[in-house]
Amino acid sequence: MPQRTRRTTIDRRTFLAGGAAAGALALAGCTAPAPAPTTSPSATATATGPDDWTSLASAVRGTLLRPTSSGYATARLTENPRFDDAKPLGVLEAASAADVAAGLAFARNTRTPLAVRSGGHNYAGWSAGGASGTDVKPSLVISTAGLDDVRISGEGTLTVGPGASMAKVYAALGEAGRAIGAGSCATVAIGGLTLGGGVGVLARSFGLTCDQLTGVEIVTADGAVHHCTATSDADLFWASRGGGGGVTGVVTSMTFDTQAAPQVTMFALTWPWSAAAQVVAAWQDWALAEGAPDQLWSTLKLLGGQTHPSGPALTVSGTWTGDSAALAAQLAPLLKAVKTAPTSNVATSHTYQDAMFRYAGCADQPASKCTTAPGGVLDRVAESGTSHLPTTTLPAAGIAALVAKVEAAQSVVGLTEGGISLDALGGAVSRVGAADTAFAHRSALMSVQYTATFADGASPAAYDSYVRGFRTAMGQYWSDTAYVNYADPSLSDPGQAYFGDNLAGLKSIAKKVDPDGIFAQPHLLD
Helix, strand or coil: CCCCCCCCCCCCCEEEECCEEEECCCCCCCCCCCCCCCCCCCCCCCCCCCCCHHHHHHHCCCEEECCCCCCHHHHCCCCCHHHCCCCCCEEEECCCHHHHHHHHHHHHHHCCCEEEECCCCCCCCHHHCCCCCCCCCCCEEEECCCCCCEEECCCCEEEECCCCEHHHHHHHHHHHCEECCCCCCCCCEHHHHHHCCCCCCCHHHHCCHHHHEEEEEEECCCCCEEEECCCCCHHHHHHCCCCCCCCCCEEEEEEEECEECCCEEEEEEEECHHHHHHHHHHHHHHHCCCCCCCCEEEEEEEEECCCCCCCCEEEEEEEECCCHHHHHHHHHHHHHHCCCCCCEEEEEEECHHHHHHHHCCCCCCCHHHCCCCCCCCCCCCEEEEEEECCCCCCCHHHHHHHHHHHHHHHHCCCEEEEEEEEEECCHHHHHCCCCCCCCCCCCCCEEEEEEEEECCCCCCHHHHHHHHHHHHHHCCCCCCCCCHHHCCCCCCCHHHHHHHHHHHHHHHHHHHHCCCCCCCCCCCCC
16 A cells, blocks of 8 residues: 555645634636637657557656556555546656657557646546546556746746646745745646636736746647747647646646735634524625725635534635735625624734645645655545536525535535535636636636545545535526536536637647547546
8 A cells, every 4th residue: 555644733624824723625708719729830749659668668768657666556646545546557757848748659659548647636537547437548647747847037937847736836936035826735736727727815816827827838649849828839828728737738847927925914714603694695795796806815615524523614714915904904894794703713914935835734834745745744635526617696595505505514424524615706817808718717706616525445426426416506506617627527518617618719729739639538628
């Protein structure tokens, strides 16, 4: 069995604000056509290449691990233990774009199924390379986890490998006094996060992570290495900004614009569960209001399960990047609208780097410890999830349905923690055109994530049923949208749910650069 890290009181589902702990975890119209596919004048395809495992191992500077190789048992694992039964045909730990091109050539020449992985957080398990229940055959996994260098130029440009964890990225940015807006999970790789859009804790003031992307190096199915920007290979650049990972190629490097790192005030408020309906209604009116300042971001979490034996937990937490003295005035309308007084109200000011590490569950830890690898302070967690990207708020009946589904988590046998998280969008996210990037959901008011965690080795069926049933229950109030980074194999019209009016353009680009479907993932563009 692979070595496992210990469970600690610090994990990626807990945010610490001072001494208080708060428990963690439509469509916009298309105004212009997507860019037409083009061919990079500098891209050179790999016409030949390895045609057996031995020649592939000899062709790469990185490491090819087969089932009998030392290190394979660990390399095959993703961050979600529910997919630990995956036995990929091989794991190519790429050390360069040339290694990726060799792996793609091998897959073409031998007709070997392919899976692509950066951080290994895919909810559907597609990056595991052949786990049961994923509709993925045993595959060659091309892992870009080792492409994790992080560099920041004097002009504030971030150049980073797609395998760099957010903990590593945040540490480098913080030391340089720079910042980007990105997610709160320390072990998520910046590649997968960005390619799917990148919802994060500074989204309202910074935009999605993909909105800050200025260039990508990407290897397409023919082995060509493209250097893409808004003016060069614009079609591939467009698709890389919210079109999902492993759709048009394998990204091997990314560049981002950064901003001066702000001071971040983190806040957390909790209420008794009896106030749940009041809080949901008040939060919608407060956090999602058209006039809400960009500097204010928040998440509303309603979570039940075995972690909460006395009943579900109710929390509003978030960030304020304005003058910390002004936060009280920003929170006042919410507190006034909820007639029940909060049981906890904590706000603390932090540097950007410290705040991001606290969100990641790694307060006072170095980036090297903010990992699930041996010696890290985090643990892998078996989980199930799905999503919505609503453009409307809930009426009273919808709020009642939401509260009831969270309460139902208490009766799901073996459910460690489950429920719903509503993350505010709008602000800078909404000021990008729906067709300007592959991420189409610019009118979404919030990102909604339905989650369930459970014991390693447990059958996921009951927990998948819970989160998908929750989504179905809310479907009568919210249109059939979804966030591609929370991939859900049960969606009836996945491509439309993920990409809306941008689906046709994305499919056209994918067909142009991958006519043989080397990168085809189950149902992603269906």
